[in-house]
Every structure is written in structure tokens, then in C-alpha cells.
Amino acid sequence: GENVEQHPSTLSVQEGDSAVIKCTYSDSASNYFPWYKQELGKRPQLIIDIRSNVGEKKDQRIAVTLNKTAKHFSLHITETQPEDSAVYFCAASSSYKLIFGSGTRLLVRP
């Protein structure tokens, strides 16, 4: 069945450094790849997304890249801040469903 693998499961960075989270998907029909941020006790919030006809997308300090051939996509956060600390989920969409990765707990140390 469809699967999304996400690495690393935990990531600790110093404030101001960059953070990179990587995901690999199995369903070649996947055409939409959102990233969600979930703070403790809160609902997942969409932070950025990319569609299969685009290779890269950037929104201020956040960027996502997609390699359809390798079925791989990544989230890049630059100039990290303590408020970036949260769990980040990648997902791949096809056939009316989102398959989520297992999540990355990001800790930004002040």
C-alpha cells in the first residue's frame, strides 16, 4: 500500500541554524505534497505545500523541494527560531487521501 517515510524523527538545532526534514513516498500517482506543523495540544496547521508540476517553492524562511523521479521531497527551514519548535508532518496525496509521514520533532535551542 501507499507509504510515506519521514526522517529524522527528532531534530535539535541551534537558533539561527537551518533545519532539513526529508520524506520519501511510494505511490507514483501522488500529485500533492503538503507540510503541516503541529504544536503541542493543537491541530496540524498547513505551512507550505507543493504540487507535482513544481520542483521548488519558497515562502519566507520555509522552502520545499520535490524530486518526482526519486519520489522524494524535503522541507527546509532557515534562520530557525524557538517558535519553530513543533512536530512537522509531511504528506502525499493521491486518490482522495493524504498519507502522512511519522513526524519530526524539531527543537530549536535558544
Next chain:
Amino acid sequence: KAGVTQTPRYLIKTRGQQVTLSCSPISGHRSVSWYQQTPGQGLQFLFEYFSETQRNKGNFPGRFSGRQFSNSRSEMNVSTLELGDSALYLCASSGDTQETQYFGPGTRLLVL
């Protein structure tokens, strides 16, 4: 626009009981998806409804069912509850494309 709402927010049930959870999507959204979130399994897709039709479902037993009404509100039902059903149940709504999804606050279910 008001966001996605879910009721109830918290629920305690005992094994063998059944439970019904409700989700009201963002106005104008016709797609509603349901997810189970647990610390060990992450976010797992349950099913998706669009215009009262289930278009896809995840790998959950038949005890988990859902439906959608003509006003796009959706309910999910879990019968014969098991301890392992304790989880946060999230719904998400989106427009016709089913792509950009907006999550509700979730219903936290505890089965004793």
C-alpha cells in the same frame, strides 16, 4: 470564515460501547476527511467523503464507519470500542479538489 469544528472535544467511554463524533467543515467545503492520531502510529487516514459519497477509506476495521450529510457535515462512528481506539480523532475539510486540507481541533477519545 469560521474554521472546522468538531464535537465533542473530549469523550470517555468503556470497552464495548459505541461513539459518534461530529465534524462541521468550513463553509463551502464539500470534502471531509477523518484521521486517527496516536503517539505510536502518527496520523492515519480513516476515510474521505465528498458530496455524501465515500471516495476512499484507510485500513481500519469495519467498526469504524462514517457518513456525510447534504450540508457537508460529517459524522464518524466507532462501534464495540476497544482500548486501542483511544486516540485523537481529527477531521479536515477542503474544497472540491480534496487537496489543501484544514484541520479541526480534534476529539480526544479515551476508552477505559
